[in-house]
Ligand SMILES: Nc1nc2c(c(=O)[nH]1)N[C@H]1C(S)=C(S)[C@@H](COP(=O)(O)OP(=O)(O)OC[C@H]3O[C@@H](n4cnc5c(N)ncnc54)[C@H](O)[C@@H]3O)O[C@H]1N2
């Protein structure tokens with residue numbers, strides 16, 4: 211008899227319970243890209259750090275410009291450029307040439323853009339020749355005030371935020387040099403199966419190319435981990451145990467020691483050669499395990515594909531054992547391994563977006579199981595009009611034509627059809643775990 215199936219949500223909880231956020235390390239700002247902040251970040255300096263010009267033009271005193279908008283002629287007494295010393299002052303009846311980003315001279319309280327003055331335009335590289343300028347009051351002052359973007363001490367980002375290029379900009383502008391981030395996890399990926407040969411090798415009878423190894427390695431890398439890939443290892447207990455031991459010691463080319471997470475694919479179901487099951491314990495299972503293994507948790511998860519799953523520790527290192535069927539392996543990675551990697555990285559929240567979109571085709575569910583369907587985004591509703599710009603791109607259809615791996619390759623996301631849905635019909639809401 212098949213053991214009682216566990217829900218996907220429950221298995222996610224078990225997977226998350228296996229891992230804890232990695233320690234914080236200080237790193238320079240650029241290397242922090244893709245890592246997760248370990249502490250809240252506050253601005254060390256204000257942005258902009260001084261009052262300055264937002265336009266190329268003339269710094270003036272508003273008191274000199276009539277309210278009725280009639281023009282006045284002012285004496286041009288100086289020049290300030292961005293990065294220049296900016297010591298010029300504007301006295302009554304005077305104006306100073308000023309370039310965008312330059313500090314506002316004392317006495318000035320507005321900038322009049324050059325195109326609204328008698329000068330018309332500045333010529334790059336040509337120094338000031340004009341001794342006067344005629345201009346009038348404008349509705350806007352075109353001044354960027356000190357701290358108007360970020361004020362010293364402002365919270366820029368919470369702990370748990372992934373460092374993006376945009377955040378690097380905000381941190382750099384406000385004085386950050388080194389930032390505390392969680393260490394990147396080292397994930398060891400290991401595929402098992404005597405039928406597997408590495409990509410590029412000729413196939414003998416009954417052999418297939420190992421695609422789960424490269425796929426899981428790529429998926430782990432895309433979720434922000436450093437990756438070492440081992441195997442494929444044959445269905446042989448001694449070989450598997452040796453590979454797991456290598457994983458524990460593994461530094462690969464990363465200059466680090468020891469996996470933070472081991473992800474295997476294959477060998478977890480009921481076959482006589484299912485070597486991962488063998489390494490976890492004897493058939494029957496529970497919490498027991500052979501030497502090296504602890505916290506064994508073998509589960510039948512109510513999902514399709516991806517039903518056989520196991521969790522354990524190998525010499526203390528968290529180990530997620532995913533099924534070998536490639537689509538099941540990928541779905542399991544996204545549902546269980548990705549959140550576990552997010553937790554190791556210290557990321558708050560669940561990483562992947564899961565919007566509710568609309569089914570633009572009908573397909574069957576898997577009653578009693580969460581059905582995972584690779585889907586493509588399409589416009590919906592698609593009224594067939596030549597101009598489809600009115601249709602939103604919020605519809606999904608099953609990707610590919612049913613061949614499992616080709617569907618996965620074409621997918622924008624994985625539709626998650628709940629266990630109580632027998633059939634998805636056109637127009638039904640459907641939750642989609644977005645892959646890009
Ligand atoms: N008697 C039962 N048999 C099976 C059950 C079951 O409940 N009772 N479950 C089935 C389901 S569902 C799945 S999923 C598979 C999972 O089995 P394993 O995790 O043990 O995976 P394997 O048997 O090793 O492989 C399954 C399938 O995928 C191919 N494969 C494996 N690894 C790779 C790889 N790295 N690259 C490409 N393809 C791979 C493998 O050749 C098999 O065809 O068990 C069912 N059986």
Ligand code: MOO
Pocket residue numbers: 513514515516517518533535537538539
């Ligand atoms: O659970 Mo298996 O991955 O359905 O094919």
